[in-house]
Amino acid sequence: MPLFEIGDNELIPFRRVQAGPDLYEEEIESLLWANLDSFVGVQLFPLARQPTVGDGIRPDIVALDIDGHVHVIEVKRDVDRRQLAQCLEYAGWARNASLDELAG
Numbered sequence: 001m002p003l004f005e006i007g008d009n010e011l012i013p014f015r016r017v018q019a020g021p022d023l024y025e026e027e028i029e030s031l032l033w034a035n036l037d038s039f040v041g042v043q044l045f046p047l048a049r050q051p052t053v054g055d056g057i058r059p060d061i062v063a064l065d066i067d068g069h070v071h072v073i074e075v076k077r078d079v080d081r082r083q084l085a086q087c088l089e090y091a092g093w094a095r096n097a098s099l100d101e102l103a104g
Contacts, residue, residue, distance in 0.1 A: 025075045029060050032073060036063060044071055047102060054093040057086075062094075062102075070094040070102065 029049065036044045044063040052058050061073040072090040076083050 025060075025077065028075045032075065033061060036061070036073075040071070040073070042071075053097070053101065054089075057089055057093060059090045059093075064102070068099075070097050 032039050033046060033049055036046055042065055044065055047062045047064060049061055050058055051062055053062070059072045060075050063071045063073070065071060072087075072094045074083075074087055074090060
């Protein structure tokens with residue numbers, strides 16, 4: 001017996017999802033964006049999703065706290081040296097980001 005999902009007045013068959021390195025990252029990013037304060041525990045003003053900043057880097061979410069500090073959120077399934085280096089690069093950018101750059 002097949003399983004179905006109820007859509008807009010129609011039955012939609014469930015699909016099988018192949019596991020991969022990017023599985024669910026976009027969904028988690030969307031959930032974070034919609035509920036930023038709840039997840040982070042600090043009141044944040046969301047600025048952008050997937051912006052190209054600095055030397056062409058693209059963090060998942062950039063936000064500001066009430067003191068004007070930049071917060072960068074990156075969603076990852078696993079953390080290895082490459083991902084750690086990427087996050088450190090984002091932190092370096094966030095520390096030196098100007099208000100003009102953030103407004104852009």
